[in-house]
Amino acid sequence: MPEQADSITCEHGVIDYVVVRSKRRRKTLSLTVDEISNTRVSVPMRTSRRDIQAFVKKHASWIVRARAARRAGPPPMQFNSGETIPYLGRQLLLEVVEGTRSRPSVHLEAECVRITAPAGLDSESRATALRQALVRWYREQATEHIVATTALRAAETGLEPKDVRIRDQRRRWGSCSRDGTLRFNWRLVMMPPELVDYVVVHELCHLRVPNHSATFWSEVARFMPDYIARRTQLNRTRLAVTF
Helix, strand or coil, X not given: CCCEEEEXXXXXXXXXXXXXXXXXXXXXXXXXXXXXXXXXXEEECCCCHHHHHHHHHHCHHHHHHHHHHHHXXXXXXXXXXXXXXXXXXXXXXXXXXXXXXXXXXXEEECCEEEEEEECCCCHHHHHHHHHHHHHHHHHHHHHHHHHHHHHHHHHHHCXXXXXXXXXXCCCCCEEECCCCEEEEEHHHHHCCHHHHHHHHHHHHHCCCCCCCCHHHHHHHHHHCCCHHXXXXXXXXXXCCCCC
């Protein structure tokens, strides 16, 4: 059975959520709020809509708090030596040094990311320049890693996208358009490789099944038998930095 979108209106406003019905012998209802603030309600197969709405309404205040915490995220980076940044599941040390060039440069060196910053900038201009440089670097790494992963998985599955693009998608890790173009959030490169792999396979399978029906999940399972564990891990993972 496909996931079902629904919503309730309560004292906290309108709460949108997705219902996931389990074919297994689940006896309880549960809530999760993922990295991008989407709410999922996992329920036994025959749970009525009325019971689901009552459950969501009962936990509405928790959902609102959880969503706010997700949106707030960690404090923004200061772009100083000694901070750490995530890269393919690892925490890399940030080293900031001053250079003579007018534009910052970023280089990966073992377990360290070195940023060479222009000298003479005030603190605000320096932070802006370093942020832009680090985002460019992340996007370059994302392009290299995600495009390569997509090509590998496309060859394995026989599902060939029209194009692969890296985008700044605030509310999605990936998407598949009707013309067969796959778009991925550059922040994916902060995640462990197995989660990047899951998102890639997920979007490739949308080339064949453009919805989240049981047929779609069967297709995902065919190429990635442990997809449920990976999806759960992705939904529970919070990015350690904000840009």
